[in-house]
Every structure is written in structure tokens, then in C-alpha cells.
Amino acid sequence: MTSLGELLKKAISKFTSSTVVDEKTINELIRDLQRSLLIGDVNVELVQKISENVRKRALEEKIPPGLSRKDQVIKIVYEEFVKLLGEEPAKLQIPRDRRYVLMMVGIQGFGKTTSIAKLAYYLKKNDYSVGVICADTYRPGACDQLTQLLAETKIPVYRSDGEKDPINIVKKGLEKLSQEGVKVFLIDTAGRHKSQETLMEEIRMLQKEIKPDEVMLVLDAGIGQQAGAHAKAFHEAAPIGSIFLTKMDTSAKGGGALSAIAVTKAKIKFLGTGEKIDDIELFNPSGYVGRLLGLGDIEGLIERFRLAELEMDKERMEAIVRGEFTLEQFVKQLKDLRKAGPFSKLLSKLPLPNIPQIPDEALKDAEKKIKKWDAIISSMTTEERVDTHILNSSRIKRIARGAGVSERDVKELIKQYRLAKKFMKSVKRLPKKMLPYT
Ligand SMILES: Nc1nc2c(ncn2[C@@H]2O[C@H](COP(=O)(O)OP(=O)(O)OP(=O)(O)O)[C@@H](O)[C@H]2O)c(=O)[nH]1
Ligand SMILES: [Mg+2]
The missing domain is CATH 3.40.50.300 (P-loop containing nucleotide triphosphate hydrolases)
Structure with a gap:
């Protein structure tokens, strides 16, 4: 009987040898992986979890410039398997001071x-x-x-x-x-x-x-x-x-x-x-998964992603500092900031002594608002996310209903977004050393 390792390798190599990578090939890969894992007696829940994560990430994640969708899918599959095996290399965890x-x-x-x-x-x-x-x-x-x-x-x-x-x-x-x-x-x-x-x-x-x-x-x-x-x-x-x-x-x-x-x-x-x-x-889980899936230079691929993503982050930051960001990026930015700790703590660290006007409202209670704002963004069309000027009252009504929030919430998000843009533009005129992101 074919081993799980061989089945997985086959699934991967079928995917890597396909000329086009689209939703269909990705779904096919996921199905092949699922089938292999089930044949390998990996329990259904786990198979479901891996395949859902792969599907979701493959459809949602941006592909950094210079890398292909194929590379990206391989990286995602690899990372999800590594996650399953324990992301960090194993530790001995044997105490020295007792029996x-x-x-x-x-x-x-x-x-x-x-x-x-x-x-x-x-x-x-x-x-x-x-x-x-x-x-x-x-x-x-x-x-x-x-x-x-x-x-x-x-x-x-x-x-x-x-x-x-x-x-x-x-x-x-x-x-x-x-x-x-x-x-x-x-x-x-x-x-x-x-x-x-x-x-x-x-x-x-x-x-x-x-x-x-x-x-x-x-x-x-x-x-x-x-x-x-x-x-x-x-x-x-x-x-x-x-x-x-x-x-x-x-x-x-x-x-x-x-x-x-x-x-x-x-x-x-x-x-x-x-x-x-x-x-x-x-x-070491990463080495093991590389071998298991028959991925050649996976470390090299991961490194290329890391560098390309760094570059993307840098470009995104620069655009934000120039006051060029979409509504979606605005909310994402707030989310990233939240990960860094409470806003108040973060703000107190920024070198912003005499800046004209920090849009206080944008930051106050932001942690609570972010959840709502996330929902609002999700019920917008791509067009609306890119250009807030098209948001007339009927669109706002529709978005509010879709997100389960009030129209006032939608309007507030738009207002805060515009304030933040204005704010960043005013910051840009300050001496460079005062910029928070440089
Ligand atoms: N190539 C290789 N052989 C191994 C490895 N580990 C064990 N072996 C061999 O596998 C055989 C069985 O190993 P044992 O350690 O006797 O196995 P065991 O589980 O103690 O077996 P029982 O005592 O009968 O239950 C021996 O010939 C070992 O040399 C390995 O990592 N690589
Ligand atoms: Mg023995």
C-alpha cells in the first residue's frame, strides 16, 4: 500500500507541475491532500482543519511581488503542516533539579x-x-x-x-x-x-x-x-x-x-x-515537513517570502505616511497597532510633542470600534473600500444592514478614516525625525 508520505508527495508534485494555478487547481490540491490524509488515518477533524486553513489562506493572502501563486500555495501547505507538528523545534524539557x-x-x-x-x-x-x-x-x-x-x-x-x-x-x-x-x-x-x-x-x-x-x-x-x-x-x-x-x-x-x-x-x-x-x-518540524512533502528548497522559498513581505510592509508604511491608504488599510493598520499593545501606551511612546491635532476620536475607544469597523469593511464592495466618495446614503444603509451596525457607525468610520488621512498629511510636513514610522 502506498504510504501517506508518498501520497502527499504525489499530490504536491501534481500541483507543482500544473501550468496554471487557479481556484480549480488549488481546490484539486486540497482534495488530494485530504484524500491522502484520510487514507493515512489522520482523523477527519484534523484533515478538515488543515484543508480549511489552506483554502482560506490561499484565497485571501496577497502574493508579494516577484513570487507566484504556486509558490504561495506551497508555502501555505508547508506552514499548515508545520503548525500541526509543532512550530518550534522540539525541546528536551527534562528538569535538572529533581527526579x-x-x-x-x-x-x-x-x-x-x-x-x-x-x-x-x-x-x-x-x-x-x-x-x-x-x-x-x-x-x-x-x-x-x-x-x-x-x-x-x-x-x-x-x-x-x-x-x-x-x-x-x-x-x-x-x-x-x-x-x-x-x-x-x-x-x-x-x-x-x-x-x-x-x-x-x-x-x-x-x-x-x-x-x-x-x-x-x-x-x-x-x-x-x-x-x-x-x-x-x-x-x-x-x-x-x-x-x-x-x-x-x-x-x-x-x-x-x-x-x-x-x-x-x-x-x-x-x-x-x-x-x-x-x-x-x-x-525539527520544518525539516521533517519539507522531507515529508518532498519540497526541495523550502527554506529558500520561505526566506524569499520573508524578504518580499518586508518590502511590502515598508511600502505600505511609506504610503500611509504619505496619507495614501484605503479604508481597508486604515482598519488593518489599527488592528496591527492593537497587536502592539493598547493605543494609549503606544501613543505615549511616539515622538509627537506639538503636532497640530491628533484625531483623538480615531484612537479613543478604537479597540472597541475595530470589531464593528471590521464588519463594516466586510460588507462593502471592493469599489467602496477603495473610494469612500461613492458612499451615498443608500449604500451606507445597505452596508450598515449587512454589518449589523447602525448607519451612524458607518458614517463614523468614514469620518475617522478621512481625519486620519488628513492627519497623516499634516504629519508629513513635519521634520522627518518626528515621523512615527521612520
Ligand atoms: N537504521 C536504523 N535502525 C534502527 C533505528 N532504531 C533502531 N534500529 C534497529 O531496529 C532493530 C530493533 O531495535 P530494538 O531497539 O531492538 O527494538 P525494540 O523496540 O527494543 O524491540 P523489542 O525489544 O523486541 O520490543 C535493531 O536492529 C536496531 O538496530 C534507527 O533509527 N535506524
Ligand atoms: Mg527492546
């Missing part, structure tokens, strides 16, 4: 034992006092494997070969290793068992008795859509807090992780990139 117990769970052969060793080594290199407990009583040689992997690291491994009860092993291990000064405990659990049910029961009991600070699910990047079901089963036994995605070096960069994330709401923390003990990477 911390991390339990690793996962299906047999996915790489639990290997990943425990990698994580232990990684933590040691980061100056944590770390120890490992082997609580896998099923796999023959499981503890030997762990001991061997860590042989050269001087990381203590607790094992109790006579003991068959993993809970007892962990309890004793915590005690013994604590005495040796260990603060961070990594528990390796069984992956093979009599049956799936008995395995889950064991994990459930460990969760109940040990109450680890973090349960990390190990997933093989190659397993594709079953990942969701695996994650669900483990999540029900012990709430999954993070994911270690293994075999990124050999798999088709599986999208199964997306399903697992959807089910558990946990984020990927680490990637395994080989069999050696230092083949471990802290997870």
Missing part, C-alpha cells in the same frame, strides 16, 4: 531499546545524571542488548535477571540507581508479549504503579497508517507525552507519525537516524 522518570513504550522491533540507549547517551552528553532500567522480561537478551549498547558510556543499567515482575524491577531499579546519584531514569519496557492484550495490561500496570513523568512512544517511521492504531492502544494504557520516531534513515519518511500525533496529541521529540548510539536528533 524524572521516563518510560519508553512501543511495539516490538520498533527500536525502543536502541532509542533508550541513544537518549541516555544524549542526556549524559548534556550533563544529566542518567540511568537506565531494563524492565523487558520477555525478549530473550533484552537486557544484554541494553548493557551492550551502553557498554562504553559508563551509564548505569539496572537489571534483575531472576525477577519476572516488571513493576518490582522498576521499583528496585529506581531505588538502587537513586543511591548511585541518578536523577533521570529511563525505563525500557517489553514490546513482545503473549498477546497485544497482555502487553497493554503490563503497560497499564506500570503506568499505574510507577506514574512516570513522561511516557515516550517509539514509532518506526516506516509503518505508515498503522501508527495511529498503535498509538491509540498505547495511549489508552498510558497517556503518551512524546514520540520518538525511529529509522528515519531507512524508511520512506513515513507520514504515519501524523496519525499518531493526531491520536495522542503528543509531539515528536526525537528522530532516530541510524543504528549507532549517536544517531539521534532533536526533532
